[in-house]
Amino acid sequence: MLVSLAWKNLTRQKRRSLLLGAGIGLGTAIIALLSGFTQTMVVNARENLSQSSGGHIFMTGQEVTTSGRHVAIIRDPAFLERHAIDLGLKDETFSKRSSAQTVLLFGSASRSQNAVGIEAGQVAALSERLVVAAGDLASFGSGTIVVPRLTAEKLGTTVGDSVYVRTQTITGQENVETYRIAAVADDPAALGAAVAFFRLEDLNRLIAIPEGQCQALAISLRDPEKADEIAQRLYSSLEGLVPLVPLGSGPSDPMIRLLQTFQGPALRGMDSSNEQAWAGNMIKITTISELMQPVMDIIGTLKLISSATFIVLLVIILVGISNTFQMILLERVREIGTLRALGYQRTEVLALFLLEAGLLTVAASLIGLAVGALLGGAMGLVHWGRLPFTSQIFLSHGRLGSYLSMKSSAFLVLALIAVGLAAALGPARKAAALEPAQALRTQN
Amino acid sequence: MKTLIRITIILIVLTAPLGMATAQTQDFSDLLDQIDSLTNFKTGDFTATLSMVSHDPEAGTTVRKVTQFRRDYQDKFLVLILEPEAEKGQGTLRIDQNVWAYDPQSRQFTHASLKDTFAGDTKNSDFRKSSYFEDYAVAGETDGKLGKFDCWIMDLKGKNDEVTYPTERMWVSKDIRLPLKIEGYSLTGVLLRTSYFFSWTKISDKFYPSKIIYVDALTKGKNTEVDLTDMSRDPLPDNVFTKAFLEKVSH
Numbered sequence: 001m002l003v004s005l006a007w008k009n010l011t012r013q014k015r016r017s018l019l020l021g022a023g024i025g026l027g028t029a030i031i032a033l034l035s036g037f038t039q040t041m042v043v044n045a046r047e048n049l050s051q052s053s054g055g056h057i058f059m060t061g062q063e064v065t066t067s068g069r070h071v072a073i074i075r076d077p078a079f080l081e082r083h084a085i086d087l088g089l090k091d092e093t094f095s096k097r098s099s100a101q102t103v104l105l106f107g108s109a110s111r112s113q114n115a116v117g118i119e120a121g122q123v124a125a126l127s128e129r130l131v132v133a134a135g136d137l138a139s140f141g142s143g144t145i146v147v148p149r150l151t152a153e154k155l156g157t158t159v160g161d162s163v164y165v166r167t168q169t170i171t172g173q174e175n176v177e178t179y180r181i182a183a184v185a186d187d188p189a190a191l192g193a194a195v196a197f198f199r200l201e202d203l204n205r206l207i208a209i210p211e212g213q214c215q216a217l218a219i220s221l222r223d224p225e226k227a228d229e230i231a232q233r234l235y236s237s238l239e240g241l242v243p244l245v246p247l248g249s250g251p252s253d254p255m256i257r258l259l260q261t262f263q264g265p266a267l268r269g270m271d272s273s274n275e276q277a278w279a280g281n282m283i284k285i286t287t288i289s290e291l292m293q294p295v296m297d298i299i300g301t302l303k304l305i306s307s308a309t310f311i312v313l314l315v316i317i318l319v320g321i322s323n324t325f326q327m328i329l330l331e332r333v334r335e336i337g338t339l340r341a342l343g344y345q346r347t348e349v350l351a352l353f354l355l356e357a358g359l360l361t362v363a364a365s366l367i368g369l370a371v372g373a374l375l376g377g378a379m380g381l382v383h384w385g386r387l388p389f390t391s392q393i394f395l396s397h398g399r400l401g402s403y404l405s406m407k408s409s410a411f412l413v414l415a416l417i418a419v420g421l422a423a424a425l426g427p428a429r430k431a432a433a434l435e436p437a438q439a440l441r442t443q444n
Numbered sequence: 445m446k447t448l449i450r451i452t453i454i455l456i457v458l459t460a461p462l463g464m465a466t467a468q469t470q471d472f473s474d475l476l477d478q479i480d481s482l483t484n485f486k487t488g489d490f491t492a493t494l495s496m497v498s499h500d501p502e503a504g505t506t507v508r509k510v511t512q513f514r515r516d517y518q519d520k521f522l523v524l525i526l527e528p529e530a531e532k533g534q535g536t537l538r539i540d541q542n543v544w545a546y547d548p549q550s551r552q553f554t555h556a557s558l559k560d561t562f563a564g565d566t567k568n569s570d571f572r573k574s575s576y577f578e579d580y581a582v583a584g585e586t587d588g589k590l591g592k593f594d595c596w597i598m599d600l601k602g603k604n605d606e607v608t609y610p611t612e613r614m615w616v617s618k619d620i621r622l623p624l625k626i627e628g629y630s631l632t633g634v635l636l637r638t639s640y641f642f643s644w645t646k647i648s649d650k651f652y653p654s655k656i657i658y659v660d661a662l663t664k665g666k667n668t669e670v671d672l673t674d675m676s677r678d679p680l681p682d683n684v685f686t687k688a689f690l691e692k693v694s695h
Contacts, residue, residue: 065605067604067605067606068541069605105662105663107663107664108501108502108663108664108665108666109501109502110502110663164634164662166630166636166662168559169605169631171605172557172559172605172606173559173602173605173607173608173609173610173630173631174559174608174609174610174628174630174631174636175610175630175631175632176630176632176634176636176662177632177634208631
C-alpha cells in the first residue's frame with residue numbers, strides 16, 4: 001500500500017517528477033555510455049591483439065651466431081609444445097609463426113610490406129577474419145601470398161600476378177623469391193598494420209629458417225584470463241631446461257612492446273653490443289596482458305574521466321533530489337499531518353518519502369540505461385574507416401559500440417538508488433518528525 | 445732409354461693439366477687476395493667526395509653529394525651525405541665491429557648493418573675496405589670478355605653469413621687485375637644488383653674505382669651512378685671516426 005501511495009504521490013506532480021527523472025536518466029545514460037565504451041574498448045583491444053598475434057601466450061626465441069649476431073628463431077618448437085601439453089594445456093591451440101620485413105616488387109613499383117607466415121591449420125581462422133577484396137583464400141597455398149588491398153593498389157597488381165618478394169634472412173643476407181597473389185584482403189585485426197600473409201614454410205625458406213623451426217609459438221587459450229597464470233607455470237617448468245628471458249622483461253616503453261607485436265613476433269638481427277651473451281636458444285614468454293599494458297594506460301585515463309563524471313553526476317542527483325524533497329516536505333506538511341492523524345506511524349511516513357525517492361531513481365536509471373544501451377548500439381553501427389593504429393586497436397571490424405556488462409549496470413543502478421535514498425533521507429526524517437496537530441495547523 | 449723418355453713425356457702430358465688446374469685455382473684465390481691488396485689502404489687514411497645520381501622509376505632522380513672517410517687498417521669508415529638538404533647530415537659510421545646509422549632529424553644513432561642500403565642502390569658494405577679473400581671462396585672460373593676487355597669470370601660463394609650477397613659473379617680484367625663488373629645474387633640465385641666499375645684511379649700505390657654504376661636487377665630503370673673526386677691520402681684526426689664527430693658535422 002505504501003508503494004502504491006508513493007507512486008501516486010510521484011504521478012501527482014508529473015512535471016516535477018518527469019524533470020527530475022529526466023535529469024537522473026540523462027546522467028545515467030551518459031555514465032552508461034562512457035563506461036560501456038571503456039569496457040568495449042578493453043574487450044576489442046584484447047581480441048584484436050590476440051588475433052593479430054595468434055594467441056594469448058607467445059614464445060619467441062633468440063640465438064647468438066658465431067659472429068655475435070642475434071637471430072630470432074625457435075629451434076625446437078615441438079619440444080615447447082610437448083612441454084606445454086604435458087603441463088596440462090592439451091586442449092589449447094598452438095600455432096607457429098614467422099615474420100619478416102619484405103619489399104614487394106612488381107614492374108617498376110615497389111612497396112615495403114610486413115609479412116607473416118602462418119601454418120596451413122590457421123588459414124581457416126584467417127578466412128573468417130579477413131575482408132577479401134579479390135581472389136579466393138581457398139587458393140592460398142604454397143607459392144602464393146595474400147596481400148593487403150593498399151599494397152595491391154600501390155603496386156598495380158591483382159590476383160594471379162607474380163611479384164618479387166625481397167627480404168633479408170635471419171642472418172641478414174639478401175634473398176628474393178617470386179610468389180603469386182592468391183587474394184587481396186585486409187585484416188581488421190592487424191589494426192592498420194597492413195600485413196601480407198605467407199604460408200609458414202614459404203616464409204621460413206625465404207628467411208632461411210630450417211624446416212620444423214619457426215620464430216614464434218603462440219598459444220590460444222580457451223580462458224584468456226588465465227594467460228598470466230599459465231605463463232608463470234610454463235616459465236617455472238622450463239627453468240633449467242632452456243635459457244629463458246625473465247618474465248615481463250623487454251623494452252621499457254610498453255608502446256614499443258606493443259608495436260613490436262605488429263612488426264612481427266620476431267626480433268630481427270639485433271646487434272649483440274647491448275645484450276648479455278648466452279648459449280643456446282633463449283626463449284621469451286610474453287602474454288596478452290603485457291601487450292595490453294599500453295592499452296590499459298590509455299583506457300585508464302578514460303576510466304578516470306568516466307569516474308569523475310560519475311561522481312559529479314551523483315553529486316548533482318544528490319543535490320537535486322534533496323532540494324526537490326525539501327520542497328515536497330514543505331508542500332505536504334498538512335498532508336503528512338493528515339496521514340499521522342489517520343494512524344500512519346513515523347516509520348511509515350519515513351518509508352513513504354524514501355519509497356518515492358527510490359521509485360523515481362529506479363525508474364529513471366533503468367530508462368537511462370536503456371537509452372544508453374540504444375545509443376551505444378546505434379554507435380556500434382558506425383564504421384570509422386581508416387584510423388591510425390592507436391585508434392584501430394579499440395575497434396572491432398572498424399566499429400566501436402558501447403556495451404555495459406550486467407554487473408556494471410547493476411552497480412550503476414544500485415549506486416544511484418543509494419544516492420537517491422541518501423538525498424531523500426533528510427527531508428524524510430523531518431517529515432517523520434512532524435507532530436500531527438502542528439502539521440494540521442500549518443497553512444500551505 | 446727411349447722407353448723411359450716416352451714414359452716421362454706421357455707422364456708430363458698427363459699431369460700437366462692437373463698442375464695447370466691446381467695453379468689456376470690457386471691463382472684465382474690469390475687473385476681475390478690481390479684485388480684486396482690493390483684496393484685496400486694498409487696504412488694511412490683515405491678521403492673522397494662522391495657524387496651519386498640515383499634513378500628510381502617511382503622516386504625520380506636524386507642527386508647526392510657524399511663525403512667518405514676510410515681507415516682500412518682499423519676497418520673503420522664514415523660516409524656522410526652533404527646534399528641534398530633533405531638528407532644532409534645522414535651518415536653511416538663503422539667502428540669497433542659495429543655499424544651505426546645517424547639521423548640528424550632525431551639526433552639518434554641506430555644499429556645498422558653492412559648489408560643495409562646507404563643511399564640509392566649503394567650498400568654500406570660498398571664503402572668498406574675490400575675483403576673478398578676473407579669473405580668469398582672461388583666456386584668456379586672461366587675466361588671471358590666484357591666488351592673488348594679480356595676477363596676472368598669468377599663465381600664466388602660467401603664463406604660466412606656476413607656477406608651482403610651470398611653469391612657473386614665477378615669479371616676481373618686480365619690487364620689490370622681489378623674488377624670491371626660484379627653481379628650480386630640472392631640466396632636463391634636471383635640476380636639482385638650489378639655493379640659496373642668503369643674506371644679505376646691510382647692513388648699512391650693503390651687503386652680506387654672512380655666511376656661505378658650500380659644497377660638494381662629487380663626494378664627496371666633503377667640505378668645509381670657514383671663518381672669519385674677529390675681523393676686524398678692525407679691523414680685524418682682520430683676523432684673523425686667517432687659518433688661525436690658525425691653528430692657534430694651533421695648539424
